[in-house]
Amino acid sequence: MIEEIFASGHSFIHKIDPRCRLVAATLLCFVIALGQKMPVLWAGLGLSVILVLWARLNLVHVFRRLLVIWGFLLFLWIILPFTYDGDVVRQIGKLGATRQGIGLCTVISIKSNAILLMFIALIATMDFSTLGYALNFFKIPEKLVQLLLLTYRYIFVIEQEYRRLVRAVKLRGFRPGTNMHTYRTYAYLCGMLFVRASARAQRVYNAMKCRGFSGRFICLHEFALSPADKIWTLAALTVTVCLIFMEITL
Amino acid sequence: MHISEGVLSAPVLGAGMALAFAGTAVGLKKLKExxxxxxxxxxxxxxxxxLIHVPIGPSSVHLILNGILGLMLGWIAFPAILIALLLQGVLFQFGGITTLGVNTVIMATPAVVCHYLFAGFVHKPKAISYAASFACGFLSVFFSSLVLGTALMFTQESFLAVAWAVVIAHLPVMFIEGLVAIFCVGFLKKVQPELLPKWSAARQQNTLAV
Structure with a gap:
């Protein structure tokens, strides 16, 4: 099932104005992604852990999300130290692990974990439509915002349709395996999904027109900044500036 | 196919963002209200x-389908993929803010290229249509892995081995995508050919031939 598991919560982070969170997350993610100095990266990781804890998220879910990137990181750790040029620090058979390679892997691991946690704490804690409205506020082209909100609206409907198709093939005794029949079945299933989606799209568009859709979405969501929002944003900006300062001076 | 956060250098991230911005702008311009x-x-x-996971041996891979998406949407694949990646980011936390541009380019550029290469062939007779569909599915993933590899190489030349590993790891995916594309295009041709590109031109030609 497609679910927004982090979006519903009542922590302080959840209550902060989405626009502030969006700005803070973007700035902090970029500072961490572009940072070179180890103290900055460790500080970034620490900060994102604090934010995740502050958002009082279900840590098991957070851990599961981290596992996905750890798979990729493991792949890097297996290849990179042995193929990177530099001083060999440990010899395993014919392969030598280099200090520079291990260093690079460490940097990448810290960065990706820190950015992912930051993203979970600040962005995944708002539901997607709120994100759409926040983007609308930042003057993202209107067509893109419409496309975004409508796509979001329909993934759940289409997913239902997908489940119905899967149920239908299962009832007919379908068992996936590595064979042509499986690939053909899945391809037809996708094709059917597109056919149904397109028929639904026509109905949706007709219904929208009947209700006077003029090609413009009017945003009914009103944002208001509370004093707490302002203080939090100011703090987040200060931390960002501190990280940049550390990066330059250290 | 994604690049994780924190791997790429600033110039590559910047270039990815600029290209994704340009592609999305073209796509949005072509998208009528x-x-x-x-x-x-x-x-x-x-x-x-x-999200469909297809079994392959003991493991499974998920479908990418950027070839068929490109075939059906053309340049509009750029905004569509940008949004899909944003959704994946928010719903499943795959990928995030800083790599959004690069990942959009990785997925969407091959989609547009495949549209221009193969859109003219899908309504042709069987063998040509099969070959074009397979190539569309196969090459879209192949090009994606090449773009991904290039992004890694521009970040650091020592990523060469990793870049190769990425391309090779995606080989089975390419074959599966090719097969799925053949069946999917064949299915759409029978059921609703107007979903595929250049349908009206092909129909005209067919009626003239008859």
Whole structure:
């Protein structure tokens, strides 16, 4: 099932104005992604852990999300130290692990974990439509915002349709395996999904027109900044500036 | 196919963002306002279809389908994929803010290229259509892995081995995508050919031939 598991919560982070969170997350993610100095990266990781804890998220879910990137990181750790040029620090058979390679892997691991946690704490804690409205506020082209909100609206409907198709093939005794029949079945299933989606799209568009859709979405969501929002944003900006300062001076 | 956060260098991230911005701008320009609901529902369908896990040996891979998406949407694949990636980011936390541009370019550029290469062939007779569909599915993933590899190489030349590993690891995916593309295009040709590109031109030609 497609679910927004982090979006519903009542922590302080959840209550902060989405626009502030969006700005803070973007700035902090970029500072961490572009940072070179180890103290900055460790500080970034620490900060994102604090934010995740502050958002009082279900840590098991957070851990599961981290596992996905750890798979990729493991792949890097297996290849990179042995193929990177530099001083060999440990010899395993014919392969030598280099200090520079291990260093690079460490940097990448810290960065990706820190950015992912930051993203979970600040962005995944708002539901997607709120994100759409926040983007609308930042003057993202209107067509893109419409496309975004409508796509979001329909993934759940289409997913239902997908489940119905899967149920239908299962009832007919379908068992996936590595064979042509499986690939053909899945391809037809996708094709059917597109056919149904397109028929639904026509109905949706007709219904929208009947209700006077003029090609413009009017945003009914009103944002208001509370004093707490302002203080939090100011703090987040200060931390960002501190990280940049550390990066330059250290 | 994604690049994780924190791997790429600033110039590569910047270039990715600039290219994704340009591609999305072209796509949005081509997107007529009355087609927005249609495009959105189709993008939603692609998003859901990309969650399908197909077994391969003891493991499984998920479908990417950027070739068929490109075939059906052309340049509009750019905004559609951008949104799909944003959705994946928010719903499943795959990928995030800083790599959004690069990942959009990785997925969407091959989609547009495949549209221009193969859109003219899908309505041709069987063998040509099969070959074009297979190539579309296969090459879209192949090009994606090449772009991904290039992004890694521009970050650091020592990533060469990793870049190769990425391309090779995706070889089975390319074959599966090719096969799925053959069947999917064949299915759409029978059921609703107007979903495929250049249908009206092909129909005219067919009636003239008859």
């Amino acid at each position: 009355d087609k927005i609901p249609r495009t959105a529902v189709l993008s939603a369908a692609f998003f859901v279809a990309s």
